[in-house]
Amino acid sequence: MSSNPTPGLARFNAQDDSAARAALREACASETWGNRILARRPYATTDALFAASDAAMAELTAADLAEAMAGHPPIGRPTPGDATSSREQRGMSDADADLKAEMLELNLAYQEKFGHVFLICATGRTGEQMRDAARNRLDNTPEHEREMVRTELGKINRIRLGRLVEDPADPADAAEGARP
Numbered sequence: 001m002s003s004n005p006t007p008g009l010a011r012f013n014a015q016d017d018s019a020a021r022a023a024l025r026e027a028c029a030s031e032t033w034g035n036r037i038l039a040r041r042p043y044a045t046t047d048a049l050f051a052a053s054d055a056a057m058a059e060l061t062a063a064d065l066a067e068a069m070a071g072h073p074p075i076g077r078p079t080p081g082d083a084t085s086s087r088e089q090r091g092m093s094d095a096d097a098d099l100k101a102e103m104l105e106l107n108l109a110y111q112e113k114f115g116h117v118f119l120i121c122a123t124g125r126t127g128e129q130m131r132d133a134a135r136n137r138l139d140n141t142p143e144h145e146r147e148m149v150r151t152e153l154g155k156i157n158r159i160r161l162g163r164l165v166e167d168p169a170d171p172a173d174a175a176e177g178a179r180p
Helices: 007-014 017-027 031-039 046-058 062-069 083-088 097-114 127-137 142-166 171-178
Strands: none
Touching (some): 007 046, 017 031, 017 142, 062 142
């Protein structure tokens, strides 16, 4: 990501709180996280936005983390009609039936042990990599796993925030950004 301001970052900075809050809710379901990001606007650079996100993530309580995780579907079962979860979990879309069935079993075992959905930054990972991570993380203590979840959520939030502030709002912005 660039440390330079982008048209999308300027648009995010200029949005009224209600619109910005809705956009942030798409990135992370934690109300506390979103409020902390809003409170620090305007951001001069995407790096400053990412730093604020990281700081807000580090301060989330267990309840805040649970709220954030509630916004994520299980790996291998993206929310129907949700382009974001489908894009992020693309590595499972072409998995064979055996891998999908194994991932379902791992999701259930994980949820039984930790009381929440298995969360991983799935972007760019294969189905096998996600399965292997789920297998390995089942051995974690609840305390260690909570910090793993915090780390993974931070990665997801950075990706989603990057898309929020890098994507132009309309085709005119895209055409303008494509000019030399």
